[in-house]
Amino acid sequence: NDDEIPTGVFATLGQCYSPRCTAKNQCYSPICSRLPGQVSLEKHPRIFLSQANKKRRREIRPIYRKERLWVVSVTKEIFDNTSTEDRKRQENIFELIYTENDFVDDLNYLQTYWITKILDIDYGTEESRKNLVNDLFSNIMEIYDINSKLAADLSKRQGESPVVNRIGDVMLKHVTNFEPFVKYGSQQMISKYKLETEKAISPIFSKFVEDTERLPESRKLELNGYLTKPTTRLGRYNLLLREILKHTPKDHPDQVDIPQAMTIIAGFLSKVNEEAGKKENEFNLEMLNEKFSLKYADDLQELELRSEERRMIMKGSLKRKGTGPESSDMQVYLLDNCLFITKQKYVQNIEQYKIYKKPIPLALLVIFLPDQAKKIPSILPYGRSSTGGSVTTNNIEVPAPTNNKSGYPIVFVHLGRQGFGQITLYANTLLARRQWVHKIEHQRLALTEKQKVFDIIPISERFFNSLNRVNCATTYGSSTLIGSDQGVYLKKEKKEDEPVRVLEMDKVSQIEILDGYNLVLVLADKILYTYSLDALLSHDTGVKRGRKISNHVSFFKFGEVIEKTLVCLVRYNAMTSTIRALEPHANPEPKKKMKPHLGIFLRGSTEGLKAYKDLYIPGEATSLQYFKNIICVGSAKGFQMVNIGSARVQSVLDPSDESHDFILQRESLRPISMFRHPDGTILLCYNEIAFYIDKKGRRVRSGWMINWEGAPTAFAFRFPYVIGFDPKFIEVRHMDTGKLVQVIPGTNIRCLNPDPIDIIHCVTEDRLLGCELVFELKFVGT
Incomplete structure (x- = not known):
């Protein structure tokens, strides 16, 4: 017989399940059989049953504590006259009201047994006790004032009728005052930390907490459990209201009021999450700052942990494999601007951190996974679909794949001259490694987009390779002339067009088009040639002959000085x-100026170059810049200026300026480029540093200096930015602040036109594809 089958447990008939529950010390369970007033079998000899249909289904009326269910708070007549759907609604309303009363009672308990007692105990000073209460409980009594009024109005509405008709208006009246929940929720982490810290350092407070938590009024719930009740209560409101709404008739006023109240509550929840996130970030950074030992002050200043913009993205433990003391756990922190690795240590039982490696700016961070090296694409300038972010194997010696018994390796590489190279750390699980890689990549790309100054515009992606390396490039109209190991190529603007070779010759290192003279200068295998532009770019298939100008040429430069084009x-x-200055000369017959484009050229030009003057400087010249009345040359002896008229050579730097003395002490410095600032000062760019001088060669902006992250071999200028080209990355810095604003990593990067100030052509290698990418750095917004 189905009626004979047990369907539940009637707890009041048995002994309490808690081993600590006795007749004198009852437990906290609401259905403990020893609690006074508990339901007994004598008072309720049978459970109310109703046979609703022939299938002998039972509608069992649960019996718990009287105040916990609406069904036991009303008479049988009211219950029978209430529809099934409304019964569910009344139960949900009943739950909302009694849980609100419980919440207010809990807040009152905190006031009575914790806040008041802490202020009265013999512990510390009165001010310190007030500060402790503020840290632990924040504005919890503001929430008590608001919710006690809400609880009173809900109880009043419940007292008006056993069947509550409307509840949404009451909620809508009070939820607009829930702003104190936001402040309280944002302080939760601080409250928890303060509680644990105070217990650890004060035996008196620890004993007070332990004794109070054992009181019957505490219901064996720890203080932390009560401190989280306001935030959990705010989140529970919409769950309760949603159930009420589900069983509310469509034309009922609550169908309007409850959704409005839920929207307001959801807004406060969103604010709580946002403010809690900010406070948690601020708190974590503050704790981290306090745990660093003082001898790492310089690194802390670089991290700017107290900056309002600083955010902690992720933190965690990674292992460093090794022998002896080198094998240990490392605490790794990913901030919004950098990643750094620390080691934990204890000084007089106080936890401290020491920075294990120099912090890595995210722009200079490269990571790769050695056990997946063959699957990871190379790093090329972003903007290409084939790029792989910063997960790369380029320029890095990839360790042999490791077995996963020792963990899942991540290799962190700090690019640049000031970086520490690379370090391999191990995550305990594959999931942990994926999280690190994802967080680093996501933040690095976000930072890149935020700080981007130059876009990457591909010119030729897979045509050139290691057998035909690109060495130089220049612009002709909307097309590009590219010089390589096997000749000169013309690349039209259309992306689908492959470069076409227009001149076959070996080791082309420089190309320059002389506007207005119909000349092309080509330096190939240290021999300088001139070609007629129209003949070079014509469609004739015959051999194109140029005029040989000079042998043993290291490089050349085209520009204007003393109102002459040289x-x-x-x-x-x-x-x-030897610097030989040549002056271009044109056909004395004037030519009609035409917009340069392919297919329209004048034939039979007699244009060429004529000797102007020979100049001599000591040492090997490596760079040359034109100014109004002089040319400046970079050599092993530093920057030197040559007067074109008198041929006099002297140092650009004023030898009487003592602030230049440090240059003599740095033998590794190599002068490369000079750029004029709009304010008249001149930026001197060396392979390690850059600083400003005035027209007389004296140092200006004392204390201001750029220390390049890499070791640039060339520079470009696009005000207000100066761009340095290291073989492994391009760094873009602001000329006024010297701040690093963008880094573009790559492999064997080269600038293809010396000291450009307008169009900047570059090339980098893609080792996995075995080709070279020619691209243009285009100023964002142009």
């Missing part, structure tokens, strides 16, 4: 460099 070619011989 081509200066540099030849190094023994201990001196």
